[in-house]
Amino acid sequence: MKIVQVLAMEGSWGGIENHTFELTExxxxxxxxxxxLGKKYEGKLKRKKNLYYHYVDFSRSRWNFFLLLEINSIIKKVNPNIVHAQGGKASQIISFLSNFLNFPTVATIHGMKSNVKDYLNFKEVIAVSKKAAQKLEKYRKVHIIYNGIRKPFVRSISDSKKSNNSLKALAIGRLDYVKGFDLLIEAWQGIDAQLDILGDGEEFVKLNELIEKFNLQDRVKLVGFVENVHEYIETCDFLVVSSRREGGPLVIAEALLMQKPVIATNVGMVGDFLPKKYIAEVENIKQLHDLIKLASANFDSLMLDFILAFTKAEKYLLIEKMVEETIKIYEKYI
Incomplete structure (x- = not known):
């Protein structure tokens, strides 16, 4: 089968990008x-047999005539069996070009969309969570295929702790507004546990000031960018996701596959996997604080509550499952 994937990003490296790079590989x-994909990725991706990169300047408007002409030309030259758009901008572009292309088209929705009309032109639409699919499902069928990852290597699963004195929590992501780390730091007041925040970004100074403002220097640490987050996940007791909005997020898959409980705001596929009692409303600092406090004080119960979540993750959040389900959709048009 000959497949074209379109990622209309220009150098960023988040959930959509990781999903696309892993899937294509x-x-x-x-x-x-x-x-x-965007020109700024040139030279940064693995070279693989049967995987070809076509670099385009996606800093231009999605309606730029020359951009549309270039993408149309690449697709026609490849002459694929299927064209798959990843994310909003790519989906708008391929939705428009589908009027001129004689190839089946697929789109993946990675987050909540206010305008879904562009997705009506596709033969098939995939969403990475039930929440992401909700609005479009009123108008057409949507396949739910969760972001899958390669199973992390785990040396050992840590035993449950009888005391919360040494509990260690972890938060991971870019230090920007959507991740809600400012909310998490404020919610950490009165929590008797250590919190490490992995990641770098534009909000580093602001978050550091919040840590000082709430006198949390002894309990909250901004670790910075880390190459191998699995080592940190393996040594923590639970993860916290405090995002204002998310598609996946992949860190939940990583944590659950390493048998680590997750407390999270209700974003992305959180509601599809985590027990309801450990899900907080978005931007609800008090609720987030109460759930973290509950988890810290009752760690043995927390581990028991997540047994079903760990099992479900093994079934749906591995990359093999994601690829298998995606291929099933492609093969409908072969």
């Missing part, structure tokens, strides 16, 4: 895959 093991 896995698909290329058995198929010819062509990935159309």
């Amino acid at each position: 896995e698909l290329s093991k058995n198929h010819e895959v062509h990935l159309i």
Whole structure:
């Protein structure tokens, strides 16, 4: 099978990007895959047999005539069996070009969308969570395929602790507004546990000031960018996701597959996997604080409450499952 994937990003490296790079790499093991992506990725991606990169300047408007002409030309030259758009901008572009292309088209929705009309032109639509699919499901069928990851190597699963004195929590992500780390730091007041925040970004100074403002220097640490987050996940007791909005997020898959409980705001696929009692409303600092405090004070119960979540993650959040379900959709048009 010959597949074109379109990622209309220009150098960023978050959930959509990781999803697309992992998916294309896995698909290329058995198929010819062509990935159309931004010029700023040039030289930064792995070279793989059967995986071809086509670099385009996506800093231009999605309605730029020359951009549309270039993408249209690449797709026609490849002559694929399927064209798959990843994310909002790519989906708008391919939705428009589908009027001129004689190839089946698929789109993946990675987050909540206010305007879904562009997705009506696609043969098939995938959403990475039930929440992401909600609005579009009123108008058409949407397949739910969760973001899958390679199973992390785990040396050992830590035993439950009888005391919360040494409990360690972890938060991971870019230090920007959407991740809600400012909310998490404020919610950490009165929590008797250590919190490490992994990541770098524009809010580093602001978050550091909040840590000082709430006198949390002895309990909250901004670790910075870390190459291998799995080592940190393996040594923590639970994770916290405090995001204002998210698609996946992949860190939940990583944590659950490493048998680590997660307390999170109700974003992305959180509601599809986590026990309801450990899900807080978005931007509700008091509720987030209460859930963290509950988890810290009752760690043995927390581990028991997550047994079903760990099992479900093994079934749905591995990359093999994601690729298998995606191929099933493609094969409908072969």
